[in-house]
Amino acid sequence: MAQTQQEGAAAEGLPAGLYVVATPLGNLGDITVRARSVLARVACIACEDTRVTRELLRLLDIAPPPLRAVHGHNERAAAADVLARIHAGAAVAYVSDAGTPAISDPGARLVAAVRAAGFPTIPIPGVSAVTAALSVAGIEATAFAFLGFAPSAKGELTRFVEGLAARVETSVFFEAPHRIEATLRALAAGLPAARRIVIARELTKRFETVSALGAGEIDAWLVANGERLRGEFVLVVAGDDAPRRPSALDARELLTELLAELPPARAVRVTARLTGEDREALYALAETLKAR
Secondary structure, eight states: OOOOOOHHHHHHSSSSSSEOOOBBBOOOGGOHHHHHHHHHOOOEEESSSSSHHHHHHHHHTTOOOEEEEEOOTTTHHHHHHHHHHHHHHHHEEEEEBBSSSSSSSSTTTHHHHHHHOOOOHHHHHEOOHHHHHHHHOOOOOOOOEEEEOOOOOOHHHHHHHHHHHHHEEEEEEEEEETTHHHHHHHHHHOOOOOEEEEEETTSTTTTTTTEEEEGHHHHHHHHHHHOOSSSOOEEOOOOOOOOOOOOOOOOHHHHHHHHHSSOOHHHHHHHHHOHHHHHHHHHHHHHHHOOO
């Protein structure tokens, strides 16, 4: 695809490549000076939803360059168009609907394709719901794991919460409004009552709320906050800081024996209970043993 004169002028002084731009979650004031400058100078903006991005550009008083929809359903195919533009010398931005792209949003496949083709990928950092929630969680532990969205199926959600209970690092994940009550009730049922949880809702937006409580207080919180189950949620769950007791049982040997008699999920649960080993690590070990 040949670069047009208009594209060349728009990207003057901006080297060709893919600029991965973080945008506000809700408060327009969170746009960075650098992000605004990049969005105003690129030849094209690839975006999760062209309507959302067009409105953002309007609010920022930026004349929109050509917009290219790149979302979860067309990311691989749309990457070819983006690559052609970059190959022709254009600077292309990628934005998701809000926050940092490729963090439980589309973008990762596009970035991988651009890098595989030998072109630069340039991060333009800014707002992230993950770090925003962690910053107000008040949890001192440094290590954390971002887990995307909690699973919706009941059995998978139960296993997800069992994994949270065993983790020693802080866990952060997203939840949608139509699933938040079921997920919170699963946390109440599956976590120790004292385990610290932070419920961050509508971060940076008008109805932002951040609540910190123990898992045993969730049911009461739901009764008191039933009208606050709308919007986007980020949940932060503190890790298990209880000291681990050394086990005389060899987890690998025990799991190997149990896999011969039980379904993998049950074999892992029994092994974790008897040895105190991390359940997620045991699931990974079970997959390895089964593949042999």
